[in-house]
């Protein structure tokens with residue numbers, strides 16, 4: 056009875072808030088959007104962290120920016136550790152250093168300017184602190200529930216574009232790389248380590264595409280070359296609204312793994328930094344990707360893991376089992 060009354064009150068409130076327009080998406084919830092009622096929510100959980108507007112925004116758009124979430128002090132610590140890693144003063148186990156395709160192998164000297172991305176920092180205590188920050192996990196739980204695995208970690212150091220446009224990240228869906236489901240229990244947290252806008256290559260997202268399915272991905276045919284693992288979608292709706300997500304240092308965007316997104320060229324002289332982690336509910340289940348659009352990426356990742364670490368994983372599932380770390384609650388099936 057009490058519950059019934061609460062829903063009626065909530066529904067009245069929702070009606071007061073009015074409808075939303077898909078054509079006018081901003082990077083943040085604005086008052087006035089109320090298409091859904093809580094019982095229809097499927098991408099967010101009711102744990103008293105997100106407001107109704109924030110939940111509606113994510114349900115509708117597949118991403119949500121939380122302003123000023125990570126402190127300057129923490130970001131400084133991540134930056135300092137990243138620089139130490141680049142100078143090879145520390146060599147965390149499992150860490151992979153990537154360089155932009157425009158930099159030849161012979162040109163490589165260990166310094167920050169040569170590294171476009173570090174990934175798999177699960178064994179680096181200092182960087183991995185990002186994945187355990189209570190302020191991050193508090194929001195992650197809204198999407199995954201209480202048992203949380205940190206599955207994929209990255210610090211992206213988008214270099215100034217050399218003119219070859221290789222600093223772009225093609226439009227893609229992160230689920231392409233993941234052999235676990237359901238997708239609604241996976242979320243990416245991506246934190247700006249400085250002001251990020253279209254000049255230094257902010258994220259661009261296609262709102263609402265998280266409601267679609269996983270599309271085939273492949274390397275784009277770019278004249279200047281494409282970075283390793285930068286698979287993109289060829290077939291996307293060019294008329295879909297695009298949102299360029301301008302962010303300040305510490306702002307964090309949470310987004311769904313089916314959301315089509317990418318990032319543009321870095322037209323500045325600086326190295327644009329962001330730190331991110333993909334989290335998943337620990338009761339997600341592995342799937343066999345053989346015979347699916349993910350078969351090719353499975354082979355590429357398994358081969359790379361062998362080349363890089365000498366590990367015979369044999370399947371995407373084993374790669375992710377090896378990388379995943381529990382950050383909250385209980386490890387169940389991942």
Ligand SMILES: O=C(O)CCC(=O)C(=O)O
Pocket residue numbers: 209211213224229256316317318329
């Ligand atoms: O930081 C960026 O430029 C894009 C990162 C991204 O979309 C990814 O690595 O999946």
